[in-house]
Amino acid sequence: MQDVPSLHEVSRDLMGRQRSRGSQALPFLLPAVSILLCFTIFPFLFTVALTFSRVSLVGGLKLQFGGLQNWIRLVQDDRFWNSLGNTLFIVAVAVSVEFILGLGLALLINRPLRGGAFFRTIFILPMALAPIAIGYIWLMIYHETIGPLNVLLERIGLPPVGWVSRRNVAIYSIIITDIWHWTPFMFIVLLAGLQSLPAEILEAAQIDGTSGWQLFRYITFPMLRPTAIAAIILRSLEAFKIVDEIFIITGGGPGVSTESLTLHAYYIGFLSFDLAYGATIAMSLFLLVLVVALSMVRITQRYQRVEV
Amino acid sequence: MWMRVFKAVFIYAALLAWSVFALFPLYWMVIASFKDPLAVSQGPTFIPWVDFQPTLSAWKAILFGIERETIRGPLVNSTVIGLGSTILVVLVGAMAAYGLTRFQIQAGPFRNQDLLFWIVSQRIMPPIVTGLALFMMLRVLGLIDTRTGMILVYTAFNLPLAVWLMHNFFQQIPPDIEEAALVDGASRGRVLWHIVLPVSLPGLVATFLFCLVFAWNEFLLALILTFNRARTMPILIAAQHSQRMIEWWSLSAMSLITIAPVVLITLVLQRYLITNVLAGAGR
Numbered sequence: 001m002q003d004v005p006s007l008h009e010v011s012r013d014l015m016g017r018q019r020s021r022g023s024q025a026l027p028f029l030l031p032a033v034s035i036l037l038c039f040t041i042f043p044f045l046f047t048v049a050l051t052f053s054r055v056s057l058v059g060g061l062k063l064q065f066g067g068l069q070n071w072i073r074l075v076q077d078d079r080f081w082n083s084l085g086n087t088l089f090i091v092a093v094a095v096s097v098e099f100i101l102g103l104g105l106a107l108l109i110n111r112p113l114r115g116g117a118f119f120r121t122i123f124i125l126p127m128a129l130a131p132i133a134i135g136y137i138w139l140m141i142y143h144e145t146i147g148p149l150n151v152l153l154e155r156i157g158l159p160p161v162g163w164v165s166r167r168n169v170a171i172y173s174i175i176i177t178d179i180w181h182w183t184p185f186m187f188i189v190l191l192a193g194l195q196s197l198p199a200e201i202l203e204a205a206q207i208d209g210t211s212g213w214q215l216f217r218y219i220t221f222p223m224l225r226p227t228a229i230a231a232i233i234l235r236s237l238e239a240f241k242i243v244d245e246i247f248i249i250t251g252g253g254p255g256v257s258t259e260s261l262t263l264h265a266y267y268i269g270f271l272s273f274d275l276a277y278g279a280t281i282a283m284s285l286f287l288l289v290l291v292v293a294l295s296m297v298r299i300t301q302r303y304q305r306v307e308v
Numbered sequence: 309m310w311m312r313v314f315k316a317v318f319i320y321a322a323l324l325a326w327s328v329f330a331l332f333p334l335y336w337m338v339i340a341s342f343k344d345p346l347a348v349s350q351g352p353t354f355i356p357w358v359d360f361q362p363t364l365s366a367w368k369a370i371l372f373g374i375e376r377e378t379i380r381g382p383l384v385n386s387t388v389i390g391l392g393s394t395i396l397v398v399l400v401g402a403m404a405a406y407g408l409t410r411f412q413i414q415a416g417p418f419r420n421q422d423l424l425f426w427i428v429s430q431r432i433m434p435p436i437v438t439g440l441a442l443f444m445m446l447r448v449l450g451l452i453d454t455r456t457g458m459i460l461v462y463t464a465f466n467l468p469l470a471v472w473l474m475h476n477f478f479q480q481i482p483p484d485i486e487e488a489a490l491v492d493g494a495s496r497g498r499v500l501w502h503i504v505l506p507v508s509l510p511g512l513v514a515t516f517l518f519c520l521v522f523a524w525n526e527f528l529l530a531l532i533l534t535f536n537r538a539r540t541m542p543i544l545i546a547a548q549h550s551q552r553m554i555e556w557w558s559l560s561a562m563s564l565i566t567i568a569p570v571v572l573i574t575l576v577l578q579r580y581l582i583t584n585v586l587a588g589a590g591r
Contacts, residue, residue, distance in 0.1 A: 028407030039464030043441035130525040132542040133563035
């Protein structure tokens with residue numbers, strides 16, 4: 001009886017053999033890999049080539065090797081440094097505020113609460129909306145004569161603000177819009193993190209009489225940290241690409257005071273039709289995102305190693 | 309006792325304050341779509357019937373009147389491109405995720421985890437980087453400003469997300485249920501189609517809806533790659549800006565038409581989002 005392998009053992013064996021034959025996976029992976037090669041990797045390599053090229057559009061598209069001239073121009077271009085600075089500023093301020101507010105809201109709602117599901121639905125709503133529509137919503141709100149914001153300020157006795165027309169104010173208007181749009185993301189990710197924490201540990205600490213702040217500082221937050229890091233990484237990587245709302249609300253203005261890297265690359269590449277230089281600005285954004293992604297992956301790994 | 313009451317009041321006050329912040333802009337857009345041009349230009353008014361008389365004229369113009377033709381093309385394009393690319397990305401993503409979870413891959417030094425990372429990491433690629441090259445590429449292929457071109461581009465755009473989500477779902481399915489079918493001589497393709505996909509239907513639906521929302525809302529690539537025939541709702545809305553005076557009432561109605569399906573999807577998805585998708589994200 002023992003010589004006859006059971007059905008389960010046969011199938012285990014079969015699965016094992018099939019698992020080891022990796023070439024069988026090829027037909028399953030081929031469509032995905034070829035789509036990515038055609039529509040992401042190839043265009044990416046083409047853009048890399050563009051950054052080292054001179055492009056002429058006279059009589060059809062012609063590419064000539066142009067050496068480092070686009071990159072040299074980039075380093076000397078004040079407008080590039082301006083859009084890089086704007087992008088970094090928006091990411092730093094918006095992501096920090098979104099994290100703090102998202103964490104606060106998640107902590108508030110992570111308890112038995114009448115109407116909790118109702119509030120949760122309202123809180124995540126802005127995240128799903130089309131950025132273009134969000135841009136217009138806020139353009140209306142910031143409008144200096146027919147918008148509600150300045151009227152409300154006036155009623156409480158404050159002077160009107162040039163939300164989108166003042167140089168040093170406009171970028172904060174963009175940041176407020178981003179906070180409205182993306183705090184929901186931080187909120188939902190951190191709430192999911194809080195809800196997956198082991199309840200026994202928290203309960204044990206509460207029975208021991210740990211105060212609310214101590215509980216958060218020494219128990220909840222350390223356990224939540226991996227989720228928090230993941231949320232900040234994911235949000236930052238997206239925030240670097242900010243363009244849609246700026247396109248609608250300020251168009252990069254006044255002057256170039258709210259121009260982000262993506263918007264700058266778009267203007268140069270498609271409005272000035274300087275494809276090679278537009279590609280170079282876009283590539284600098286890619287390098288920035290890559291460096292941030294790699295360093296954040298390393299930070300995460302180091303943190304995990306310490307933890308283990 | 310007083311402490312607890314005080315705490316409850318504080319919590320509800322904070323939740324209510326953020327709700328007002330989150331909802332007021334949407335409220336403003338809704339009431340703007342019911343204002344007539346005069347009510348908008350005379351300065352902000354807040355409450356219908358109290359400080360302005362609501363009118364259906366903007367909605368009538370869009371749904372039955374002069375603007376109907378303007379909005380129809382982009383709405384059809386958005387729907388076709390959104391659904392087409394999402395169906396494609398779910399199919400292709402499911403196949404890739406199945407390949408990654410059920411086989412041991414070894415291509416040179418690369419294994420399953422490396423391949424998964426390679427696919428998922430493409431999500432960080434800024435669209436502007438590929439957009440410039442895609443513009444030239446699609447022009448050469450004759451796919452510029454076509455729905456087919458946009459479907460392919462959005463499929464590539466959503467593929468990393470789809471593969472990542474489906475990979476998580478497929479990992480949770482015990483391989484035991486597939487074993488019997490394999491023993492009976494079913495091919496891997498049949499197992500995926502007849503066993504794995506039906507079992508993971510909730511995950512499939514979630515992935516579908518997520519990708520649909522991203523494709524539906526996408527702006528920059530559509531701005532670069534469409535001009536006229538294939539332009540989508542976000543492009544139509546953005547184009548209202550270039551007019552000398554923005555017609556806020558009709559713009560608001562158009563925007564609301566664009567965001568309405570997504571709001572519905574969010575209401576369906578939100579419970580699912582926390583329990584199934586994000587619960588393991590931190591690990």
